[in-house]
């Protein structure tokens with residue numbers, strides 16, 4: 118099966134439900150054939166953005182273009198977009214074949230042409246032989262594939278998926294994620310997937326659009342977002358980040374001094390863009406911390422609370438002197454003797470990959 122994939126551009130999209138703004142000034146670009154994830158907590162406006170792109174919400178300020186053409190004035194049916202809804206929204210009294218053929222009847226396709234197309238789509242999503250089943254006679258994963266086949270029926274230039282894996286258990290989810298990526302790559306169709314699951318977004322998408330409270334916090338590749346989070350929100354939402362409160366004492370090109378909530382002083386060999394006296398939050402990824410024997414300019418004293426093995430790694434929960442808890446991961450068998458619980462130790466911060474945010478941002 119071939120598709121004609123096209124680039125998607127969303128520019129200045131806003132939407133208000135009965136006077137309540139849900140989405141404001143949302144702009145992003147998805148290159149042709151690319152898969153992007155709209156990622157954010159429940160209620161942040163992801164589905165609203167998806168529905169606006171699909172033309173399911175009344176036209177509002179903002180431009181949505183597909184393949185360079187402004188599609189915002191077009192009704193949903195004429196936009197060349199296929200959409201899979203959160204609960205799949207299959208018609209319960211229609212067979213698999215009837216569900217898939219539904220959008221084709223609207224286009225005036227005759228029975229024979231519809232049948233051929235349904236067969237082709239069922240083969241694409243590997244559901245051959247199940248055309249006469251009703252949705253309730255299918256597993257969750259199979260229902261999802263029917264919904265994908267129906268979305269692909271009209272040969273869309275863009276595929277939208279709203280939380281496609283939310284209803285499935287974890288083990289099945291991984292299989293279906295791999296299957297979806299394979300299908301997306303085979304078809305080469307531009308795809309936007311909505312999810313509140315940051316691991317899922319990182320696993321599926323080549324571009325993340327991270328949303329919070331109706332606006333975009335950051336867009337970038339999963340690695341860019343993970344390594345260079347633009348805000349404390351992004352830092353905490355995508356992957357784990359330990360948070361340590363501090364006040365900037367001095368900051369110059371020669372180095373910066375921070376007074377930590379524990380009472381300790383950190384001297385970092387880098388400049389910080391904060392005025393002396395600014396309250397800040399330092400964030401540390403668990404894999405960027407290490408346990409060392411001696412204190413230095415960039416260590417903090419800690420006490421081991423608990424160690425949890427996870428595959429080849431061990432995760433250590435550590436309490437700093439003021440009770441602040443942070444996590445540290447390290448390869449499991451590198452240390453010669455196991456660490457005693459409550460053992461005093463020093464945590465070395467990675468001064469390059471340490472992020473510093475204004476303390477005013479919501480934690």
Ligand SMILES: Nc1ncnc2c1ncn2[C@@H]1O[C@H](COP(=O)(O)OP(=O)(O)O)[C@@H](O)[C@H]1O
Nearest residue numbers: 134135139157158159160161162163164165166
């Ligand atoms: N039909 C609606 N009428 C009124 N408010 C809505 C409607 N749909 C969504 N909202 C509100 O808009 C905000 C964004 O919702 P939504 O786009 O569904 O978020 P998400 O998909 O990220 O969970 C939420 O505060 C939600 O309560």
Ligand SMILES: [Mg+2]
Nearest residue numbers: 163164165279
């Ligand atoms: Mg939603």
